[in-house]
Amino acid sequence: MKILHVVKxxxxxxxxxxxxxxxxxxxxxxxxxxxxxxxSNCAEIPQQTHLYKIGLxxxxxxxxxxxxxxxxxxxxxxVRMFAIVSKERPDVIHTHSIDMAFFVSxxxxxxxxxxxxxxxxxxxxxxxxxxxxxKTEIWLAKRTRPYYVTAPNNYDVQQLRAAGLQRAxxxxxxxxxxxxxLPKTQSDTFxxxxxxxxxxxxxxxxxxxxxxxxxxxxxxxxxxxVGEGSQEAKLRKLVISLHLEDIISFVGRKSPKQVRALxxxxxxxxxxxxxxxxxxxxLEAWSASVPVIVTSVGIMRDVPKDFGAxxxxxxxxxxxxxxxMAFYLEYPAERLAxxxxxxxxxxxxxxxxxxxxxxxxxxxxx
Numbered sequence: 001m002k003i004l005h006v007v008k009x010x011x012x013x014x015x016x017x018x019x020x021x022x023x024x025x026x027x028x029x030x031x032x033x034x035x036x037x038x039x040s041n042c043a044e045i046p047q048q049t050h051l052y053k054i055g056l057x058x059x060x061x062x063x064x065x066x067x068x069x070x071x072x073x074x075x076x077x078x079v080r081m082f083a084i085v086s087k088e089r090p091d092v093i094h095t096h097s098i099d100m101a102f103f104v105s106x107x108x109x110x111x112x113x114x115x116x117x118x119x120x121x122x123x124x125x126x127x128x129x130x131x132x133x134x135k136t137e138i139w140l141a142k143r144t145r146p147y148y149v150t151a152p153n154n155y156d157v158q159q160l161r162a163a164g165l166q167r168a169x170x171x172x173x174x175x176x177x178x179x180x181x182l183p184k185t186q187s188d189t190f191x192x193x194x195x196x197x198x199x200x201x202x203x204x205x206x207x208x209x210x211x212x213x214x215x216x217x218x219x220x221x222x223x224x225x226v227g228e229g230s231q232e233a234k235l236r237k238l239v240i241s242l243h244l245e246d247i248i249s250f251v252g253r254k255s256p257k258q259v260r261a262l263x264x265x266x267x268x269x270x271x272x273x274x275x276x277x278x279x280x281x282x283l284e285a286w287s288a289s290v291p292v293i294v295t296s297v298g299i300m301r302d303v304p305k306d307f308g309a310x311x312x313x314x315x316x317x318x319x320x321x322x323x324x325m326a327f328y329l330e331y332p333a334e335r336l337a338x339x340x341x342x343x344x345x346x347x348x349x350x351x352x353x354x355x356x357x358x359x360x361x362x363x364x365x366x
Contacts, residue, residue: 001362002034004090004113006104008097010039012046013060014197014228014253016280017096017120020173027174027355036088038081038104040073050088054080061230064199066099074103081107092116092362095146102140114147114365116358118171119277122156124163126275138163147365152278153299169361172299173278174354177346179256180287182264190221190329193266193290195259195281196273198229198250203272203295203315205238210272210321212242219329223248223270226259263288268328268335273297274315278349282310286346291339293324309341 009015011022025035036050041057055073063070077100085107093108095101095117108115124134141149142164150171151157160168196202204225211223225248232250239248254262263269269285269292276298285292294300295315303312311327313320328335
């Protein structure tokens with residue numbers, strides 16, 4: 001089968017969609033499929049065979065904002081897609097950004113190629129988002145006319161169906177479990193690790209406030225924050241204002257191998273996101289047998305009370321985060337039991353299983 005993925009970011013541009021699509025492509029090629037990529041024009045994304053960088057040159061952070069440059073790039077995408085589809089002749093186009101999907105749909109319809117669209121983030125039901133963004137998301141999805149839409153968790157699938165996208169299916173995110181599994185290393189100071197873009201969505205201000213509440217705990221601890229983004233200056237200023245420079249460290253962007261080493265040395269991972277679908281960093285922490293504190297968003301929204309694979313807290317709640325962090329500091333046996341259950345849970349998310357699910361969805365379009 002010939003598959004054409006259209007994605008806003010692709011390695012080495014930072015983003016969960018980039019990680020998901022690159023691993024899905026790798027598994028699909030391993031399974032014998034021919035795969036091409038259409039993505040944005042970022043310097044971080046290296047040129048390679050069957051990869052098309054389209055639009056004005058931009059940064060990964062700016063791709064998450066609707067700017068004039070972004071709109072011009074989408075128009076350029078519309079024009080270029082006719083030649084790309086004609087050249088690649090895909091059996092299916094799998095889109096991963098709804099604005100890109102809409103502009104791709106014109107060429108797809110002309111050549112009779114079905115579109116599968118994956119929502120890596122679903123925001124139209126989130127009242128914290130702007131009305132314009134929420135309404136535009138559904139409007140674009142319906143006008144794209146995809147054969148199927150998919151989301152990584154059942155709650156978002158049900159919300160999409162309720163919004164009128166009846167052909168909504170579950171397609172979980174995946175993780176390369178063996179890559180993230182390393183022997184644990186020891187540290188003298190208890191280490192909490194947080195990995196992700198420094199954007200409002202990731203909820204880092206609540207983590208910083210939780211650390212302020214916990215700072216006088218009897219057991220010493222530190223927090224390492226990995227990532228870069230538009231909120232970095234604001235977050236650093238908050239750390240300074242709360243006098244937490246001796247506890248919280250910003251270490252910038254790291255490669256997957258570097259993040260893996262940090263996970264191997266971490267005692268716990270914290271994911272304080274305000275909204276997500278299936279956080280890739282959650283799957284990576286589970287794979288590394290690191291106990292996780294995570295907010296009740298995405299796949300963590302409706303987990304049963306006896307779930308046991310993570311300590312789940314409400315979003316936007318620094319007190320709940322503080323109590324979770326204190327629990328991990330004070331109860332090592334329970335913390336290790338949570339890590340063990342997380343490692344068992346992540347086995348459901350192997351790329352082999354995810355690629356098989358995607359293949360079945362693709363076949364339904366033929």
